[in-house]
Amino acid sequence: MLFGASFIHHSTTMGFCSAAKSAIIGSNMNTHQHILIAGAGFGGVRTALQLARSTPYKISIVTDQADFRYYPALYATATGHSYNESIIPLDEIFAEYPNVTIEYDRITQIDTSAKHLTGESGKQYTYDALVMALGVVTNFFGIEGIEKYAYGIKGKSDIADLKAHLHKQIAEKEQLDDNYVIIGGGPTGVELSGAFGAYLAHLAQCHDVTLRSKIHLIEAAPRLLPRMTERTSALVEKRLKDLGVELHLGVKVESETADAVMISGESLNTHTVVWTSGVANNPFFKENSSSFTLAPNGRVQVDAFLQAAPSVYIIGDNAATPYSGLAQTALYDADFVAGNLKRALRQQAPKAYKAKKPPVVIPVGSNWSVVEWGSLVFAGFPGSLLRQTADLIGYQDILPFMKALRLWQSTSHIEEECDDCRAPIEEKNARQVRHG
Numbered sequence: 001m002l003f004g005a006s007f008i009h010h011s012t013t014m015g016f017c018s019a020a021k022s023a024i025i026g027s028n029m030n031t032h033q034h035i036l037i038a039g040a041g042f043g044g045v046r047t048a049l050q051l052a053r054s055t056p057y058k059i060s061i062v063t064d065q066a067d068f069r070y071y072p073a074l075y076a077t078a079t080g081h082s083y084n085e086s087i088i089p090l091d092e093i094f095a096e097y098p099n100v101t102i103e104y105d106r107i108t109q110i111d112t113s114a115k116h117l118t119g120e121s122g123k124q125y126t127y128d129a130l131v132m133a134l135g136v137v138t139n140f141f142g143i144e145g146i147e148k149y150a151y152g153i154k155g156k157s158d159i160a161d162l163k164a165h166l167h168k169q170i171a172e173k174e175q176l177d178d179n180y181v182i183i184g185g186g187p188t189g190v191e192l193s194g195a196f197g198a199y200l201a202h203l204a205q206c207h208d209v210t211l212r213s214k215i216h217l218i219e220a221a222p223r224l225l226p227r228m229t230e231r232t233s234a235l236v237e238k239r240l241k242d243l244g245v246e247l248h249l250g251v252k253v254e255s256e257t258a259d260a261v262m263i264s265g266e267s268l269n270t271h272t273v274v275w276t277s278g279v280a281n282n283p284f285f286k287e288n289s290s291s292f293t294l295a296p297n298g299r300v301q302v303d304a305f306l307q308a309a310p311s312v313y314i315i316g317d318n319a320a321t322p323y324s325g326l327a328q329t330a331l332y333d334a335d336f337v338a339g340n341l342k343r344a345l346r347q348q349a350p351k352a353y354k355a356k357k358p359p360v361v362i363p364v365g366s367n368w369s370v371v372e373w374g375s376l377v378f379a380g381f382p383g384s385l386l387r388q389t390a391d392l393i394g395y396q397d398i399l400p401f402m403k404a405l406r407l408w409q410s411t412s413h414i415e416e417e418c419d420d421c422r423a424p425i426e427e428k429n430a431r432q433v434r435h436g
């Protein structure tokens, strides 16, 4: 029984009882069995930790990156904060778990009959149960020039490229650019736009140039955060305007060159465009489409136990569930699958998945966040406190408490590789330590 849009119906009807009996994770799992996890992001890391902490399963992770990316803080790293805030080495996360093995490889194929994955290296990774959490990839929608000229903030190298470009441009021209353009009015574009003005002010101070630039946020829909409520959009639009961000709503980006971006027939001069707009499901699933059923949005159809094939669980951004696309959903899915794998050890029938809408907290500039929690919407400093708490919980989801706390306490530290910026930053960080 597959579900996507019709998920709630399947998980709450009596049909579940017979499905539960036929679920693969039943009495045949035993303590010697091997759980393979593909991907070490929110879903993969959390599944591994949940199983490593309290089961005797043999656990392996195969992933193409040596770091875990804490995506909610990437916008902050892109605007001057330390890389430590958003890029956490996997070795650090799993230091206390000798029962977790990590293999670095990019998986390219699956054989669900032989129960193994194949990596780019040619190596095969066998499993008794497989949990897949490969995340999404950036989608440029084929817009001319965007892939070539626009910057991104999806990982360490993206951010390093963007920051190197910003510093180099200011150092060479001895002034800021006229326009900085952020494309995409979803959470990432909004967070980045909200922080960009303060970052430019900091760069202007470090490089001793005049602050005179405009920040533009471009969104194709008629309002920002189109997947959230109109009230949330209105609060965020007002906040960004107050911060001096120029909003371009209901307009389409048509192309980009080295010096300009074309927006609904008009050219805007810029040397810095950041693309935060589209995502597409990881191409692995399309490339292995004989093993999966894909929903119209490219995500993988799963049954009431998040299975796409016998003993193959799809979680987080990859799964066609109602709230996929959020870190909290990936964590929730990981807890759900790990919970059923633990139940299997106790010879208990698996539980059925019930999608849960997570609260969303979006920071927009310093000390201000908007919160959408069920029907409750509020914004301002209380939202900001909630976001800080959520970040502490987020770090604690993947790190031991003391490590998480130390990381969380250091999140206002600024880090730049540029020589011109080093001295003023050391002074600023020292001031922050003095004032707590």
Ligand SMILES: Cc1cc2nc3c(=O)[nH]c(=O)nc-3n(C[C@H](O)[C@H](O)[C@H](O)COP(=O)(O)OP(=O)(O)OC[C@H]3O[C@@H](n4cnc5c(N)ncnc54)[C@H](O)[C@@H]3O)c2cc1C
Residues within 6 Å of the ligand: 038, 039, 040, 041, 042, 043, 044, 062, 063, 064, 065, 067, 071, 072, 073, 074, 075, 105, 106, 107, 108, 133, 134, 135, 136, 153, 154, 187, 188, 282, 284, 315, 316, 317, 318, 324, 325, 326, 327, 328, 329, 330
């Ligand atoms: C900039 C940005 C900001 C965000 N901010 C928020 C936020 O504030 N709040 C929120 O709830 N959500 C946020 N999200 C969304 C959230 O990060 C995702 O929903 C979440 O990361 C999904 O978890 P996941 O485990 O499915 O995938 P990911 O966390 O993306 O993990 C995927 C893992 O798979 C690995 N991988 C990919 N392909 C392969 C392969 N072929 N072989 C081996 N390994 C592979 C990757 O390297 C990575 O380790 C943000 C996303 C972005 C891009």
